[in-house]
Amino acid sequence: MFRRAFGLVPPAVAVASTTFFATKIDLNRVAFAEPKLREFSLTEVKESKRKVLVIYKNDVYDITNFVSAHPGGKDKIMLAKGSYIEPYWSYYPQHTNNKYVIDSVLSPMKVGTLRSEDRDSAPPAPNPYVSDPVRSHTLRIISPTPCNAETTAEGLESWLTDADDFYVRNHGPVPLATEKDAWKINLFSETFSVGDVKDLVKNGQLEEIEITATMQCGGNRRGYYRKKANGTQWGHGAISNAKWTGVRVKDLLKHLKVEEKGNWFNALSEDGTLVSIPRHKVDDEEGDVILAYKMNGGEIPRDHGYPVRLIVPGYVGVRNVKWLKKVWFGEEVSSMWQTGLAYKILPLDVDSKKVEKVDLSKYKGMMEMPVTSVIRKAVIGKDGILRCSGFAWSGGGRGIHRVDISVDGGHSWHCGRLKEGADQPPHKSWSWTFWDAEVDVKDVNVEEVVVKAVDVAGNSQPSEGKDIWNVRGLGNNSWHYRKIDREDEWDHNPFG
Numbered sequence: 386m387f388r389r390a391f392g393l394v395p396p397a398v399a400v401a402s403t404t405f406f407a408t409k410i411d412l413n414r415v416a417f418a419e420p421k422l423r424e425f426s427l428t429e430v431k432e433s434k435r436k437v438l439v440i441y442k443n444d445v446y447d448i449t450n451f452v453s454a455h456p457g458g459k460d461k462i463m464l465a466k467g468s469y470i471e472p473y474w475s476y477y478p479q480h481t482n483n484k485y486v487i488d489s490v491l492s493p494m495k496v497g498t499l500r501s502e503d504r505d506s507a508p509p510a511p512n513p514y515v516s517d518p519v520r521s522h523t524l525r526i527i528s529p530t531p532c533n534a535e536t537t538a539e540g541l542e543s544w545l546t547d548a549d550d551f552y553v554r555n556h557g558p559v560p561l562a563t564e565k566d567a568w569k570i571n572l573f574s575e576t577f578s579v580g581d582v583k584d585l586v587k588n589g590q591l592e593e594i595e596i597t598a599t600m601q602c603g604g605n606r607r608g609y610y611r612k613k614a615n616g617t618q619w620g621h622g623a624i625s626n627a628k629w630t631g632v633r634v635k636d637l638l639k640h641l642k643v644e645e646k647g648n649w650f651n652a653l654s655e656d657g658t659l660v661s662i663p664r665h666k667v668d669d670e671e672g673d674v675i676l677a678y679k680m681n682g683g684e685i686p687r688d689h690g691y692p693v694r695l696i697v698p699g700y701v702g703v704r705n706v707k708w709l710k711k712v713w714f715g716e717e718v719s720s721m722w723q724t725g726l727a728y729k730i731l732p733l734d735v736d737s738k739k740v741e742k743v744d745l746s747k748y749k750g751m752m753e754m755p756v757t758s759v760i761r762k763a764v765i766g767k768d769g770i771l772r773c774s775g776f777a778w779s780g781g782g783r784g785i786h787r788v789d790i791s792v793d794g795g796h797s798w799h800c801g802r803l804k805e806g807a808d809q810p811p812h813k814s815w816s817w818t819f820w821d822a823e824v825d826v827k828d829v830n831v832e833e834v835v836v837k838a839v840d841v842a843g844n845s846q847p848s849e850g851k852d853i854w855n856v857r858g859l860g861n862n863s864w865h866y867r868k869i870d871r872e873d874e875w876d877h878n879p880f881g
């Protein structure tokens with residue numbers, strides 16, 4: 386309802402996300418207006434032709450010279466021309482609460498105040514999140530608007546994650562998608578509905594395939610870095626595994642006789658999220674890039690991309706575009722979020738101060754993810770045996786070769802047993818592998834256990850986060866430590 390009423394306020398305002406504020410705007414390149422403060426009437430602000438004026442909290446700002454520097458794009462910021470910016474900012478509350486945005490970006494552009502009779506005339510800001518779906522209580526909500534919620538210990542126990550337990554990472558409000566099967570997607574310049582794609586499958590013109598894949602946010606385990614990195618402070622639950630049903634992009638290309646050139650495959654969402662992935666991933670017979678319209682055999686829940694999303698198995702979470710609207714090929718990475726700081730792992734010495742001087746074009750955006758592992762449970766039984774279990778996963782479809790457990794901080798290692806997921810093809814292990822291990826600890830005093838995994842390419846994990854820290858807090862795959870529980874302590878628990 387609200388979304389329709391404010392149909393012009395686009396989601397891409399929302400995409401102006403954490404990633405964008407992490408990329409500081411080069412304010413030296415923006416010539417600010419000389420701040421000559423005076424009073425403005427509302428009509429004057431509305432009708433100003435020469436200058437782009439906006440209102441924020443009864444103050445008037447001349448943003449004329451900032452428009453082209455707006456990280457969310459010129460079109461988006463121009464929607465607020467002559468009016469209040471609050472409704473637009475409500476799409477992404479981090480604007481409103483961001484000291485940098487208010488003090489460093491907005492304040493220098495202040496040119497005056499609304500005259501007294503026009504003050505406090507702002508329309509009530511809509512809450513663009515009112516139509517967000519209700520989330521399962523089994524998720525750990527880190528931020529509600531936009532929703533960032535991680536899968537909890539219980540959810541991580543199941544090899545196939547229930548759609549309800551699957552972590553949620555949204556950059557803005559969830560599109561309503563009331564069109565259902567009539568939802569339009571532009572596929573290489575031709576317009577299709579989701580229903581049309583399903584019909585191609587029904588008529589046998591396109592093969593329907595199922596891919597079971599683990600998805601992990603690039604920021605999973607960011608909160609484990611000792612040195613704090615900006616962004617959602619994820620624990621280890623921004624990872625889940627689901628079965629996706631749909632059609633291969635590769636098959637679509639053939640069916641549509643697409644002749645588009647370009648080394649980058651681009652995907653755009655209803656919420657403005659735009660990503661580029663290397664073309665070879667799509668062309669690869671075994672790349673398994675699909676347009677998915679089912680999750681775990683049912684409709685994709687709204688939080689996870691209803692009615693259609695891109696699945697790029699083995700790649701960092703963000704490339705799996707939800708609420709898909711358009712795909713095409715291009716010669717360049719088309720997304721400014723991707724050419725910028727977002728999803729780039731910068732050198733260790735680049736902190737939030739130095740980052741402004743870094744030539745970002747020198748660094749590539751994250752695609753495949755590094756091998757990682759997590760201990761879900763570690764309990765010493767009354768028999769003196771430590772039993773622990775968890776998961777391990779590597780990007781690029783690289784299967785898990787081995788999991789190692791240590792009870793002496795990594796001086797010596799015990800080999801774990803690979804369980805569900807261990808039988809995936811080694812070059813196409815899109816899903817995680819579960820493991821467990823038993824270690825006799827009768828004669829040792831242990832409080833903590835640590836795990837590392839090795840993938841089929843022989844890659845393993847760094848022992849400490851400090852050796853891989855990066856300003857965006859991405860790709861934390863350092864050894865995972867866990868405190869050990871004791872069974873006999875549980876006996877004394879009055880709750881059983």
Ligand SMILES: Nc1nc2c(c(=O)[nH]1)N[C@H]1C(S)=C(S)[C@@H](COP(=O)(O)O)O[C@H]1N2
Nearest residue numbers: 552553554555556602654658689702703707
């Ligand atoms: N359209 C759109 N696609 C998106 C996002 C988004 O905010 N909008 N978030 C991305 C990120 S950062 C991740 S980690 C995954 C999360 O998918 P999930 O919410 O289904 O777990 O979706 C990706 N695709």
Ligand SMILES: [Mo]
Nearest residue numbers: 602603702703
């Ligand atoms: Mo993510």
